[in-house]
Amino acid sequence: MNRTLLRWTVPAAAAVAVVAAATIPTLASADSPELPDRTPEELAAAVVEAEPVPMSGSAVYTARLGLPEIPAQMTGGADPLNLLSGSSTIRMWTDAEGRSRVSLLGTTSEYSVVTDGPEAWTYASSSHQVVHLTLGPDAQEHLADAEAEHAAAEAAGTLPTPQDLAQQLLERAEEHADVTVGDAVVVAGRAAYQVVVTPTDDGTLVDRVVVAVDGETLVPLSVQVWSTEATNAPALELAYTDVSFSAPSDAALTFSTPSGAEVTEKVVELGDLDAAPEHTGDVPDGVTVSGEGFATVVERSGVDLEALLTGDPAAVADELDHPLGGGPGEELFGDMGGGTELDRAALYEQLTTPVDGGRLLSSTLLSVLVTDDGRILVGAVPGETLLEAAGLA
Known part of the structure; x- marks a missing residue:
C-alpha cells in the first residue's frame, strides 16, 4: 500500500475507533493531564x-x-483461541509505509504476522511452520491501478475531505449512541483524549466503549468495551503498556525464516482478488437483519453445521461464501490456528449450552444461537433476544 492510501485509510480507521464500537481499552493514571x-x-x-x-x-x-474455561489441550501456547479469555501480550512494529510486524506472545511460543508491501509471512513457533504469501504479477498490477485511480481522485478533489468523512462518521455513530469527550487520561505514559460511545438502545449488552487517543499523534492507544452484565471491569480491553513513535529498526520489520522451519509458499492471483464480494449494502441471500444499532441481530439460514465443525477448508469456504473460496484462501483457512490441531466439535460443545431447538453461546458482550434447523443468529444482545428472534422462546 502506498503513502497516498495510507494517509487516508489509516487515520480513517482510527476515526472509526473514536466514533463507533471499536474493540481496543485503557490502563490510565488517575491524574488528568492537560490537553487542549x-x-x-x-x-x-x-x-x-x-x-x-x-x-x-x-x-x-x-x-x-x-x-x-477452555481446556488447555484445546489451545496452543500463542493460539488465537486464547483471546477468548484471560490476558495476552501483543507486540507491534510499523514504519507507516507498508511494513509491519505483529506478534501474539504466549508463555513459551509466539504467532507472528509480518507484512512488506505485496508480501506477507505468518510464523507459528509451536508448529515451526511458515506461510509466505505473495501477490501474483496481475494482482500487483491491479492494485497499482487502483492506487493510481485513488491518487487521481484525491488530486481532483473528488474524494470527501477529512472533515466531511469525520462528520459522516459522527452522524452515523450518533444515530444509535451518545458520543462525548471525557477527561484526559494517561496511557503508556502519554496524555490522551478519552472518547466515550454510549449506546442509546437498552436492548444491547454493550454499556459503553471508551477509546483513548494520543494527544500528540492522534493514534488510538487503548479501548475498553464495557458490558451491561458486569460493571467492575471492561469485558474487553486492549491497551498499550509502552509505546514509541520512533521508526522501528530494519531488523524488526524484516522476516527471517527460522532455521529448520517448514515453509509453505502461497500466491494470491488476480482472480482471488476479483472473487471478493463488493460491499453494496445489500443483504446477502439467506441473511436477515433485525433490530438497529448495537442491538442488531443477524440471522443466517441454511447453514451446514457439520461442515463448519469438521473444519474442511473447501466446505467452510463454500458455506460462508468465503471470498477466496476455491483459491489459495481455501488452503489458508486450514493454516489458521497457529498450527495447532483443534477439535472444533469439542470446542463447540464446551462453549455452548443446549436450549430447546438448538445450542446457545452466551457472553457478556455477544450471544450466538445455533438452531437445529440450520440457522445461526448473532448479536450483541442477551440470549433471550436471539431465542425470541428465532421463534424458540
Whole structure:
C-alpha cells in the first residue's frame, strides 16, 4: 500500500475507533493531564487528517466474556483461541509505509504476522511452520491501478475531505449512541483524549466503549468495551503498556525464516482478488437483519453445521461464501490456528449450552444461537433476544 492510501485509510480507521464500537481499552493514571479542549467533531476531524506515524510497542489484551474455561489441550501456547479469555501480550512494529510486524506472545511460543508491501509471512513457533504469501504479477498490477485511480481522485478533489468523512462518521455513530469527550487520561505514559460511545438502545449488552487517543499523534492507544452484565471491569480491553513513535529498526520489520522451519509458499492471483464480494449494502441471500444499532441481530439460514465443525477448508469456504473460496484462501483457512490441531466439535460443545431447538453461546458482550434447523443468529444482545428472534422462546 502506498503513502497516498495510507494517509487516508489509516487515520480513517482510527476515526472509526473514536466514533463507533471499536474493540481496543485503557490502563490510565488517575491524574488528568492537560490537553487542549476538543469537541467530538474536532477530535474526529483531527484523527482523520493525521498522517500515519511509525511506531512500536507492547499491548495487553484482556477478555472477561464470562465464557466457560477452555481446556488447555484445546489451545496452543500463542493460539488465537486464547483471546477468548484471560490476558495476552501483543507486540507491534510499523514504519507507516507498508511494513509491519505483529506478534501474539504466549508463555513459551509466539504467532507472528509480518507484512512488506505485496508480501506477507505468518510464523507459528509451536508448529515451526511458515506461510509466505505473495501477490501474483496481475494482482500487483491491479492494485497499482487502483492506487493510481485513488491518487487521481484525491488530486481532483473528488474524494470527501477529512472533515466531511469525520462528520459522516459522527452522524452515523450518533444515530444509535451518545458520543462525548471525557477527561484526559494517561496511557503508556502519554496524555490522551478519552472518547466515550454510549449506546442509546437498552436492548444491547454493550454499556459503553471508551477509546483513548494520543494527544500528540492522534493514534488510538487503548479501548475498553464495557458490558451491561458486569460493571467492575471492561469485558474487553486492549491497551498499550509502552509505546514509541520512533521508526522501528530494519531488523524488526524484516522476516527471517527460522532455521529448520517448514515453509509453505502461497500466491494470491488476480482472480482471488476479483472473487471478493463488493460491499453494496445489500443483504446477502439467506441473511436477515433485525433490530438497529448495537442491538442488531443477524440471522443466517441454511447453514451446514457439520461442515463448519469438521473444519474442511473447501466446505467452510463454500458455506460462508468465503471470498477466496476455491483459491489459495481455501488452503489458508486450514493454516489458521497457529498450527495447532483443534477439535472444533469439542470446542463447540464446551462453549455452548443446549436450549430447546438448538445450542446457545452466551457472553457478556455477544450471544450466538445455533438452531437445529440450520440457522445461526448473532448479536450483541442477551440470549433471550436471539431465542425470541428465532421463534424458540
